[in-house]
Amino acid sequence: MIDKKFIGYEVPPTLWDVEKGRIRFFAEVIGSADPICLDEASAKAAGYRNVVAPPTFIFGAESDSGVLMKLLDTLKIDLREVLHGEQRFDYHAPVCAGDTLRFQTRVADIYDKKDGALEFVVNDTKVTNQLGEHVADLHSVIVVRHA
């Protein structure tokens, strides 16, 4: 069982640089043709400072910045048992190439079902950028399935 004492645990904040090529790679893999994600001139013409990260891009950025592994390690969760239960994004400002994002993740809740066979970890992440803007909030539920 995951120790409930971790409810309220805050992962040490991480920083992550948003690269233009990475945004393009992400957009191309999902087949997006949105010019604001692919072309700097189009993004600037639309009022952005550079190409824009697609809507779900920041989830992987958080993971890539090391938040998820740190969380699993701290809570002693086996990666092989992890499934993604829910994911939500609340958007406040765009994420663009050249930005540096800061992720602050807090464990909001831990609970279980089916006599502990399924455990749930609820995480809330505040994302800010180098301009001090609050760009997004992420809300995720991780499911831990015990065999």
Add this chain to the structure above:
Amino acid sequence: MNAQTKMIQVGDDMPVLELPPISRTTLALFAGASGDHNPIHIDIDFARGAGMKDVFAQGMLSMAYLGRALTEWVPQRQILSYGVRFAAMTHLGDRVRCSGKVVEKLEHAGRPCVRVQISAAKATGEITLAGEALVALN
């Protein structure tokens, strides 16, 4: 590419987005592009060690496809929130189909908005993720 969003009404459908069958290549590229390196989606040995028959698609891949469907319908800056619940696994060869329907008009922080119920499903009709988006009309 975007609809005249001011004209969006309750009952309107988001244009359907149908994707090609899920391949191992897509899963590998999405792992690299997204930064989510969970090996259960890209390494069959790890997946078998976790009790799975094979690798399966990242839930976030389908969520990214559904996000693409939204941005092909409305400008991205008008998407105020977007959330889903993952209901079933998406496997190799599955064809993901993204759809949505406007269910409510409302005001949010002084802006006219619509609430859109969205989902991704397999060709069999099985829902793999379902949720909603809040979209501003201006």
